[in-house]
Amino acid sequence: MAQALSAKDTHLKRILGHIKGREPGPVLVFFGGIHGNEPSGVQALQEVFGELQRNPLPVKGHIYGIAGNIPALLQNKRYLEKDLNRTWFREDITALEKGERTGMTSEDKEMLEILGVIRDLLKAHEAPFYFIDFHTTSSKTLPFITINDAMINRKFARKFPVPIILGIEEYLEGPVLNYINEFGYVSLGFESGQHASEEARVNSVAFLWLSLVFSGALEEEHVKQFRTYYSELKQSAANNRNFYEITERYAIESGDTYEMVPGFYSFESVKKGTLLANHNEQTVVAEKGGILFMPLYQKQGAEGYFMIRRIPKWVLALSATLRKVRADHLLAALPGVSWKNREKAQLVVNLKVARFYSKAIFHLLGYRNRTLDRDHLLIKNREKVARNELYEDAPWY
Structure with a gap:
C-alpha cells in the first residue's frame, strides 16, 4: 500500500513543482489532493517533478503541479469542514471575495488560494492549457477518466487506454473542473485506483507521463518508459476503453447513516434486486440491473454510489x-x-x-x-x- 502523507510533508507547498520548457508549447496544470484522503496524485507529482529536475528533458511549454486541500491532506481526511470539490460556484466565490459571507471555512480559504493560482497562470500564459485533476476512489476500481462532454475533451481523453465517463457534471455540483471548463480549455479528471493503494500511485505516475507526451510537452522518444507506462495503464484498466454515461446517483444527506455492503467495486455488473447498502436503517437494493460505479466505502461523501451504462x-x-x-x-x-x-x-x-x-x-x-x-x-x-x-x-x- 502507498502511504498517506506523513509529518515530513508539513512543509507541503501549493506549487508542488514548475518546469519551464526550452521552447513554446502547451501549459499543463495538474491538481493533486483536492480531497485530502487521496494522496496518490500529490505523490505522483512529487515523483515526476523530482525525476525531471534530476534528469532534465527537452520540455516544451510549462508544467505545473498544484496541491489541493493541504490541511486535509496533512490529516488524511477527505475534508475538514466541507468538500473542497463541491465549492466552486461563481456566486459564492464573488461573495467570499467581496467579504459578503461570514464564517469562512478552511476549504473556502483553500479554494481562494487555488483560484488565485489559476488566475495567475491564465494571465501569465497564452498557450493552450490542459487542466488535469488526480483523484482516487474508496472502492476497488479500474482507472478511468471523467470529462465534461466537449469534443476537445473527448478527443484528448481517447488517447489514454482507460474507460471514459461522461455526464458526471449533471450529478455533482461545484467541482473544480466544472469551474475550469467554463474557460473552454481541455480539462479532465483521472481516477487512478483505490485510495492510498500502490496501484493508484503507479497509475497516476503513468498517466502523468502519458499526458506530457500526448499534449506535445514531450516527444515520445524522450520518455524511455513510455510504452511501459502505456501498457501498465492498459493492463490496469483490463483493456477497457469504452465510453460510459452516468444514469443514476444515490444521494446521502449530511447526518445520514450509510453503509455499503462490503465487496463491491466500480464497473461491476449488478442484477435488479441486489442488496447494495443500508441507509438510515433501511436496505437499499438495485432498482434495475446495471453497472455499479464508485460505491462509497468511506465516512465522508454525499454519493452512496452511481450507476452507469456503456455508450455505443x-x-x-x-x-x-x-x-x-x-x-x-x-x-x-x-x-x-x-x-x-x-x-x-x-x-x-x-x-x-x-x-x-x-x-x-x-x-x-x-x-x-x-x-x-x-x-x-x-x-x-x-x-x-x-x-x-x-x-x-x-x-x-
Whole structure:
C-alpha cells in the first residue's frame, strides 16, 4: 500500500513543482489532493517533478503541479469542514471575495488560494492549457477518466487506454473542473485506483507521463518508459476503453447513516434486486440491473454510489457529426424549448410541454442539464465555450 502523507510533508507547498520548457508549447496544470484522503496524485507529482529536475528533458511549454486541500491532506481526511470539490460556484466565490459571507471555512480559504493560482497562470500564459485533476476512489476500481462532454475533451481523453465517463457534471455540483471548463480549455479528471493503494500511485505516475507526451510537452522518444507506462495503464484498466454515461446517483444527506455492503467495486455488473447498502436503517437494493460505479466505502461523501451504462460507438459518432454541423440550433424549434438569452449557449426546457423529450437527444448535441425548478431544466452546451482553435496543431486533434 502507498502511504498517506506523513509529518515530513508539513512543509507541503501549493506549487508542488514548475518546469519551464526550452521552447513554446502547451501549459499543463495538474491538481493533486483536492480531497485530502487521496494522496496518490500529490505523490505522483512529487515523483515526476523530482525525476525531471534530476534528469532534465527537452520540455516544451510549462508544467505545473498544484496541491489541493493541504490541511486535509496533512490529516488524511477527505475534508475538514466541507468538500473542497463541491465549492466552486461563481456566486459564492464573488461573495467570499467581496467579504459578503461570514464564517469562512478552511476549504473556502483553500479554494481562494487555488483560484488565485489559476488566475495567475491564465494571465501569465497564452498557450493552450490542459487542466488535469488526480483523484482516487474508496472502492476497488479500474482507472478511468471523467470529462465534461466537449469534443476537445473527448478527443484528448481517447488517447489514454482507460474507460471514459461522461455526464458526471449533471450529478455533482461545484467541482473544480466544472469551474475550469467554463474557460473552454481541455480539462479532465483521472481516477487512478483505490485510495492510498500502490496501484493508484503507479497509475497516476503513468498517466502523468502519458499526458506530457500526448499534449506535445514531450516527444515520445524522450520518455524511455513510455510504452511501459502505456501498457501498465492498459493492463490496469483490463483493456477497457469504452465510453460510459452516468444514469443514476444515490444521494446521502449530511447526518445520514450509510453503509455499503462490503465487496463491491466500480464497473461491476449488478442484477435488479441486489442488496447494495443500508441507509438510515433501511436496505437499499438495485432498482434495475446495471453497472455499479464508485460505491462509497468511506465516512465522508454525499454519493452512496452511481450507476452507469456503456455508450455505443455509433452514438458517439453520430454525436460528433451532429455537433460538427451545429444541429443543436434545431432544438430551439421544438415545442417547450427556447434559448435563455441572445448568446444561445443555454436552453430552457419547459417540462410541462417537453416532458417526453429524451435527455439522450440533448446529450448527443453536447448539452448537459441542471434543474431550475420542478417544471424547468437549464441545459448548457459545452461546445459553445470550447476553444477548439487553440488545439488545432496539437498531435491528438
